[in-house]
Amino acid sequence: xxxxxxxxxxxxxxxxxxxxxxxxxxxxxxxxxxxxxxxxxxxxxxxxxxxxxxxxxxxxxxxxxxxxxxxxxxxxxxxxxxxxxxxxxxxxxxxxxxxxxxxxxxxxxxxxxxxxxxxxxxxxxxxxxxxxxxxxxxxxxxxxxxxxxx
Amino acid sequence: xxxxxxxxxxxxxxxxxxxxxxxxxxxxxxxxxxxxxxxxxxxxxxxxxxxxxxxxxxxxxxxxxxxxxxxxxxxxxxxxxxxxxxxxxxxxxxxxxxxxxxxxxxxxxxxxxxxxxxxxxxxxxxxxxxxxxxxxxxxxxxxxxxxxxxxxxxxxxxxxxxxxxxxxxxxxxxxxxxxxxxxxxxxxxxxxxxxxxxxxxxxxxxxxxxxxxxxxxxxxxxxxxxxxxxxxxxxxxxxxxxxxxxxxxxxxxxxxxxxxxxxxxxxxxxxxxxxxxxxxxxxxxxxxxxxxxxxxxxxxxxxxxxxxxxxxxxxxxxxxxxxxxxxxxxxxxxxxxxxxxxxxxxxxxxxxxxxxxxxxxxxxxxxxxxxxxxxxxxxxxxxxxxxxxxxxxxxxxxxxxxxxxxxxxxxxxxxxxxxxxxxxxxxxxxxxxxxxxxxxxxxxxxxxx
Numbered sequence: 126x127x128x129x130x131x132x133x134x135x136x137x138x139x140x141x142x143x144x145x146x147x148x149x150x151x152x153x154x155x156x157x158x159x160x161x162x163x164x165x166x167x168x169x170x171x172x173x174x175x176x177x178x179x180x181x182x183x184x185x186x187x188x189x190x191x192x193x194x195x196x197x198x199x200x201x202x203x204x205x206x207x208x209x210x211x212x213x214x215x216x217x218x219x220x221x222x223x224x225x226x227x228x229x230x231x232x233x234x235x236x237x238x239x240x241x242x243x244x245x246x247x248x249x250x251x252x253x254x255x256x257x258x259x260x261x262x263x264x265x266x267x268x269x270x271x272x273x274x275x
Numbered sequence: 276x277x278x279x280x281x282x283x284x285x286x287x288x289x290x291x292x293x294x295x296x297x298x299x300x301x302x303x304x305x306x307x308x309x310x311x312x313x314x315x316x317x318x319x320x321x322x323x324x325x326x327x328x329x330x331x332x333x334x335x336x337x338x339x340x341x342x343x344x345x346x347x348x349x350x351x352x353x354x355x356x357x358x359x360x361x362x363x364x365x366x367x368x369x370x371x372x373x374x375x376x377x378x379x380x381x382x383x384x385x386x387x388x389x390x391x392x393x394x395x396x397x398x399x400x401x402x403x404x405x406x407x408x409x410x411x412x413x414x415x416x417x418x419x420x421x422x423x424x425x426x427x428x429x430x431x432x433x434x435x436x437x438x439x440x441x442x443x444x445x446x447x448x449x450x451x452x453x454x455x456x457x458x459x460x461x462x463x464x465x466x467x468x469x470x471x472x473x474x475x476x477x478x479x480x481x482x483x484x485x486x487x488x489x490x491x492x493x494x495x496x497x498x499x500x501x502x503x504x505x506x507x508x509x510x511x512x513x514x515x516x517x518x519x520x521x522x523x524x525x526x527x528x529x530x531x532x533x534x535x536x537x538x539x540x541x542x543x544x545x546x547x548x549x550x551x552x553x554x555x556x557x558x559x560x561x562x563x564x565x566x567x568x569x570x571x572x573x574x575x576x577x578x579x580x581x582x583x584x585x586x587x588x589x590x591x592x593x594x595x596x597x598x599x600x601x602x603x604x605x606x607x608x609x610x611x612x613x614x615x616x617x618x619x620x621x622x623x624x625x626x627x628x629x630x631x632x633x634x635x636x637x638x639x640x641x642x643x644x645x646x647x648x649x650x651x652x653x654x655x656x657x658x659x660x661x662x663x664x665x666x667x668x669x670x671x672x673x674x675x676x677x678x679x680x681x682x683x684x685x686x687x688x689x690x691x692x693x694x695x696x697x698x699x700x701x702x703x704x705x706x707x708x709x710x711x712x713x714x715x716x717x718x719x720x721x722x723x724x
Binding site for chain 1: 276300309324325326327328334339340342343344346347348
C-alpha cells in the first residue's frame with residue numbers, strides 16, 4: 126500500500142459535512158466515494174473509516190515482479206505457513222540473522238507465529254544470507270520467500 | 276456492520292459471497308491454495324492470502340492457516356461458504372474463540388445436526404415429520420407384523436448393524452413380510468454378526484424436497500418456500516427447481532409453517548435447509564444442513580432476497596430484513612449444476628478453458644469463477660458453474676433454460692452442459708413427473724445391456 130499515501134489523506138471538511146448530514150437526516154450510515162478511495166461515516170457509534178478502495182490488482186501487480194524473482198531464486202527459504210514473521214526471539218534481542226551472516230544447516234533464521242505458536246524457520250543448508258525479505262512483524266503467506274541463503 | 280470479511284472458500288461460492296460483501300461496502304479477504312493463485316475469487320477480492328499447498332487438507336481445510344490469515348488481514352468475520360469447513364462445529368467454535376464472527380449458525384447447532392441420530396431425535400422433538408418406524412429392534416415375526424400394521428405398508432426390514440444399503444428387505448404386504456422376515460434376520464446375522472432388525476416405512480418413489488429457512492438472533496424465523504432437488508445421480512444433486520412441481524400452494528404453506536415453527540423452537544440462527552423425502556403427500560425428515568446451499572440461487576430468484584447478504588446482516592446482529600407476511604414467491608426458477616465432467620461417463624475433466632461465453636438476457640444468472648484461459652485445477656470439486664434461470668411460470672422458465680443452455684460455450688474441457696440440454700427435452704421432466712431415481716434410470720437406458 127505504498128502507492129496510496131495521497132489518496133488516504135483525510136479530508137476533514139468532507140467528513141464534517143458528512144457527519145452534519147448524518148445528524149440532519151437521522152441516517153445510520155453514509156458512504157461516499159471518489160476515485161479510488163471511500164469514506165464511511167456511521168452513527169451512533171460515530172466511527173469513521175477511511176480506507177483505500179479494494180483496487181484489486183494495483184498493489185499485487187506492483188509487488189509481483191520483485192516477489193517472483195525472489196521466489197524463483199534457488200536459495201529462497203519459503204514460509205511453510207501463514208502467520209507473522211519475527212526476525213528476533215524478542216524485541217530486545219538481536220536478529221537471528223542479517224545479510225552477510227554465514228549459517229549452518231539447521232540454524233534458526235526467523236520465527237513464524239501462527240495461532241500463538243512460534244515456529245522456528247531453519248536454514249535448509251549451510252551458506253551465506255544474501256537477502257532478508259521480511260521485516261520484524263510482517264505478515265507472511267504460505268510459500269512466501271523469507272530469506273535467501275546462497 | 277463488519278469492516279472486512281474473510282471468505283474461507285474458493286470457486287463460484289467465494290465469488291458469490293464477495294459480491295454480496297462488496298455491495299454492502301464490506302472489504303474482502305480471499306484465501307487460496309498455491310493452485311488457486313490465478314483464481315477469480317483471488318482476483319476479485321480486496322486482499323488475498325495464500326494459505327497452503329493444493330491439497331485441501333493443508334489449505335481450505337487448514338483451520339489454523341485460515342485463522343492466521345484472518346489475523347494478519349485484520350478481518351472481523353469469516354464466511355465459510357458450503358463444503359470445506361462450513362459444517363465443522365470445531366471450526367465455528369474456534370473462529371468465535373479467536374474473536375472473529377462466524378457467519379453462520381452456532382457451533383452447537385452445527386454439532387447437533389451433524390450427528391444423524393441426535394438430529395432425528397431433535398427433529399422429532401420440535402415437530403418435524405420423520406420416517407415412521409419401530410421404536411427399536413423387533414424380536415420376532417409377530418412383533419414385526421404388528422409394527423408393520425402401525426407403520427403402514429410397504430415396509431423395510433433393516434439390519435440394526437447394517438449400512439450402505441445392505442441387509443434391507445422390502446415387503447409390500449403381510450404375506451411378503453412373513454416370507455422375508457427370517458431371511459432378513461439371517462442375512463443380518465451372516466453379514467454383520469447381529470440378527471437384530473428394525474422396521475421402517477419404505478418409500479418407493481420419493482422426491483427430494485427441502486425447505487429454506489432464515490433466522491435472526493432476535494427470534495424471527497422465516498421460511499422461503501421449498502426447492503425440489505429430486506434430479507440426482509449417486510446422491511449428488513444435478514438440477515434443482517423452485518417451487519416444486521409436486522406441491523400446491525396449500526401444501527407449500529403447510530410444510531413451510533411446520534418447518535418455520537420447528538426451527539424457531541430450536542433457537543437456530545442464520546441460513547438453514549431442512550431436507551425431506553416426499554411421497555404421496557407426506558414429508559419425511561432426512562437431515563438439516565446448517566449452512567448456505569449450492570442451490571440457494573433458485574430461492575433468491577423466486578423471492579428476490581439475497582441470502583448471503585441476509586446471513587451477513589444476521590451475523591452482525593441485525594434483524595431479518597423481511598417478515599413472513601412480506602415475503603412473496605414469484606415465478607419459477609431452475610438451476611443447472613455444470614460440472615467439469617464427461618457428460619456420459621462423468622469422469623472428471625480438469626484442464627484449460629479456451630473460448631468462454633456465458634448466456635445472458637432477462638432472468639438468466641450464471642454463478643461461476645470461470646474465465647477464458649482459466650485452468651480448472653484437478654484438486655477440487657468439479658462444479659464450475661451454476662446456470663440459474665427465472666421465468667414468470669414453469670413453462671417460460673423451461674423455454675428460457677433451453678435457450679440459455681444452447682447459448683453457453685465452454686471450450687477446452689468437457690462439461691455436463693450436454694446432459695442438461697438432454698434433460699430439458701425429456702417429456703417426463705417437462706411434465707414435472709420425476710422422483711429421486713428418475714435420472715439414474717434415464718442414464719441406465721444408455722448403457723449397453
